[in-house]
Amino acid sequence: MADVANDHRICFIGDSMTQGTSDPTCLGWPGRVSAAAWATGYAVTAHNLGIRGDTSQGVAARWQAESALRLQAECHKYLVFSFGANDMTPQGDGLRVAVAQSVEFFTRIVSAAQARHPTVVLGPFPVGEAAQDARILDLCPLYAERAQALGVPYLPVARFLTDSALWRVDVVASDGCHPGAAGYQLVADRVLAWPAWWFSNPTIS
Amino acid sequence: MADVANDHRICFIGDSMTQGTSDPTCLGWPGRVSAAAWATGYAVTAHNLGIRGDTSQGVAARWQAESALRLQAECHKYLVFSFGANDMTPQGDGLRVAVAQSVEFFTRIVSAAQARHPTVVLGPFPVGEAAQDARILDLCPLYAERAQALGVPYLPVARFLTDSALWRVDVVASDGCHPGAAGYQLVADRVLAWPAWWFSNPTIS
Numbered sequence: 001m002a003d004v005a006n007d008h009r010i011c012f013i014g015d016s017m018t019q020g021t022s023d024p025t026c027l028g029w030p031g032r033v034s035a036a037a038w039a040t041g042y043a044v045t046a047h048n049l050g051i052r053g054d055t056s057q058g059v060a061a062r063w064q065a066e067s068a069l070r071l072q073a074e075c076h077k078y079l080v081f082s083f084g085a086n087d088m089t090p091q092g093d094g095l096r097v098a099v100a101q102s103v104e105f106f107t108r109i110v111s112a113a114q115a116r117h118p119t120v121v122l123g124p125f126p127v128g129e130a131a132q133d134a135r136i137l138d139l140c141p142l143y144a145e146r147a148q149a150l151g152v153p154y155l156p157v158a159r160f161l162t163d164s165a166l167w168r169v170d171v172v173a174s175d176g177c178h179p180g181a182a183g184y185q186l187v188a189d190r191v192l193a194w195p196a197w198w199f200s201n202p203t204i205s
Numbered sequence: 206m207a208d209v210a211n212d213h214r215i216c217f218i219g220d221s222m223t224q225g226t227s228d229p230t231c232l233g234w235p236g237r238v239s240a241a242a243w244a245t246g247y248a249v250t251a252h253n254l255g256i257r258g259d260t261s262q263g264v265a266a267r268w269q270a271e272s273a274l275r276l277q278a279e280c281h282k283y284l285v286f287s288f289g290a291n292d293m294t295p296q297g298d299g300l301r302v303a304v305a306q307s308v309e310f311f312t313r314i315v316s317a318a319q320a321r322h323p324t325v326v327l328g329p330f331p332v333g334e335a336a337q338d339a340r341i342l343d344l345c346p347l348y349a350e351r352a353q354a355l356g357v358p359y360l361p362v363a364r365f366l367t368d369s370a371l372w373r374v375d376v377v378a379s380d381g382c383h384p385g386a387a388g389y390q391l392v393a394d395r396v397l398a399w400p401a402w403w404f405s406n407p408t409i410s
Contacts, residue, residue, distance in 0.1 A: 001405075003380075007300035019250065019252075021246070021250055024237040024244070025240055025242065025243075026232065026236045026240045026243065026249070026251050027231065027232065027236070031231045031232070031236070034231040035229065035230055035231045038229035038230075039229070040233065041225070043380075044231070045224065045226055046231050047224070047253075047256075048252075048253060050277075051252075051274055052276055052278065053248065053277075053278065058274075062274060065270075066271065069256055069263075069267060070256055072256075072258075073257065073258065110355075169220065
């Protein structure tokens, strides 16, 4: 029977970088950190709700319904978000989601999330296109500031990844935008080393 | 850039057995068959939309919205379903979903699905409880009959798994209801050996 004390259900909500696109192991970083949690003694149920191309606006429209269906049972419940990269994609004369709107969606999503369940955020990922990556790097501190104001742990990843030779080489060897297994492992390792991550220390049983 | 010819996106929609509950590798059988597709040359984007405890009624209520959001891009699109085990859970004087209703939801879901995208179905899984498993085994031929009438490939799994010593031992060693890695691998192997499975033969490139 289910052991409620060790029943941890996580929704990972974001874009292709959360989905794990182009990872031939089909784990992405969410699968990797979830398997690591099992190895540390946590019985984790991981829901990967990453959707390729999704923006902050897209996440805002769906995260509540999709996560609520998956976090109904009596259990420990967690929300992990990462989005924003696709907001910075050119569209018409501007961007898919303008910077001010993107920050507004971020604030709306993260404040509602943390009111519901323990929540953490990974910043937007780089996408391997110089101009867009520059806009993503500019967006990061705005997201970080809002996260801090809300008291929600925020892990920046964009600068770390654009500076990483491993990441860059892996993206080029993959589809030019997303990494393969090695790049996703790099992100997973960063999450696992993050003091805010819930499952880094062994369970006390 | 994305290669539309080799861009295969699959939604796996079902209950805990699709979600991969209690699999410490966090792959379940959907992750395993998707990684196998990569190894055969298919660039697969796998969406695991399994929800623990979900019934045919629950799947009917959500599959269209959840899969439509994930299958918007120009790409090859696929739907894989497996549900019904939780319909056979006792509730009040009856079941969570009565047999006739369950078959009706099955028909409604599968006929709408195949009108949209290539669709296959795995039958409901056993849950490690004798009386419920007997009801699940009785439900299987009714689902199979409907699938055949609709021309949708249907892979029965319940009898195969209740007859499997590997499965039964793995369930007992796990949480008493779901298997661990070995049991999910057993299911993945069965899917990969299924002539209806889309990704068993190497891509021609």
